Amino acid sequence: MMQSIVFIGGGNMTTSLISGLRHAGWSGDAITVVDHNADKRERLxxxxxxxxxxxxxxxxxxxxxxxxxxxxxxxxxxxxxALAPVFEDARPLILSIAAGIPLSALRRWLGADFAYVRCMPNTPSLLGVGATGLYADEVATTEQRQLADDIMATAGINAWVDDESLIDAVIATSGSGPAYFFAFMEAMIAGARDLGLDETAARELVLQTALGAARMATESGDDPATLRAKVTSKGGTTAAALNHFEAGDLDKLVAGAMHAASDRASELARDLSDG
Incomplete structure (x- = not known):
């Protein structure tokens, strides 16, 4: 029998997940969306x-x-x-895809005797190529974990963590990660313009290069370090650029940025929970 899902909220992420579920063969009759907005309801x-x-x-x-x-x-x-009294004796699996809301807050607001899975998808999930970090509490059964995995896998790949505090690391890695790559693309486009390329050529070359590099990293079977070594000739142009990155301590800069994102995620979680 097809398992049934209720979405509270009919925004972009719900739309992405429903699209994935329907393509995966999930029946529309098994999916319900709750949203005050009539236009969203009609569209879905x-x-x-x-x-x-x-x-x-x-x-x-x-x-x-x-x-x-x-x-x-x-x-x-x-x-x-508002949902707590509506559940009555129902005890479904609760998945939260709201960034920064710890399970301790959900237990306080909704109830402590549910099985919870906290999910952190990222914006590429809207295209079906997302990355989601998941944490299940001790109440969730193996079957419920599998159901959560099946639902979120329709938006991309899943990575489970065994400690809720690691969701902050997920936020700093894949949650905020797309913006890091966008910023690097911006910087490369600006650098290409500074070297004399026009805006169109600079943008097209940079974006296609980013796409090609990502595909090589995911499809070649080699890790990024190996791929970098394969395209870097000693004393060549790529080596000159990478040496410049190394002189600026790129590794330390990136690690510091990710720690800043993780720390901010912890702060926001405390604020939202207290609120």
Whole structure:
């Protein structure tokens, strides 16, 4: 029997996950979206054939195997507290994809006797090429972990961590990571312009190079260090550029940036939890 899923919130990430689930063969009848916005409900219903409702009712939640909390972190406390009395005796798996909300806060707002999985997807998930970090609490069964994995795998690849505190490391790595690469692309485009290329040529060359490098890293079977060595001739142009990066201590700069992101994630989690 197809397991049923209720999404609380019908935004971009919900749309991405539903698209992936439907392509994976999930029945539209097994998916319900709860959202106050009538336009979102109509779009999701027409495009993906899922069930949509304006308010969560006990009948929807009682029948669900999994409930995905997909609202903005700033309204999670209000949403969870409103849902708590609606669950009645239902105890579905609860997946949270809200950044910065620790499970301790969800237990306080929603209830302590649920199985929880905290998920941290990133923005490329909207294209089905995302990276998601997941943490399951001790209540979640093997079957519930598999259900969470099946749901989130429709958006890309999954990586499980065995300590919730490591979600901050996931945020600093894959959650914020796309922006690091975008910033590097910006810098390369600016460098290409400074060398005399026009904007169009600079942009096209940089973006295609980034795409090609990513595909080589994911499809060649070699790790990035090996790939770097293969394209770096001693005394050549690539070596000259890499030596410049090394002189500027690129490794230390990147590590420092990621630590800053992780520390900020911890601060925001405390603020959101207290709020």
């Amino acid at each position: 219903s027409e495009q993906y054939g899922v069930q949509t409702v304006a308010q969560a009712e006990s009948s929807h939640l009682r029948a669900a195997d999994a409930v995905v909390l997909a609202v903005k972190p700033q309204v999670m406390a209000e949403t969870a507290r």
